[in-house]
Amino acid sequence: MFVLHKCYELFFDVLKEIKTLKCLEIQHPFYKCF
Secondary structure, three states: OHHHHHHHHHHHHHHHHHOOHHHHHHOOHHHHHO
16 A cells, blocks of 8 residues: 555654654654554
8 A cells, every 4th residue: 555655654754863752642644544
């Protein structure tokens, strides 16, 4: 699924950038696909 793939891409990009799991607490729309 292309959308899901993009979601994971965005998720891991963010994770790499901030180097923390706190981004999961933001409840960003992109994370809803998990």
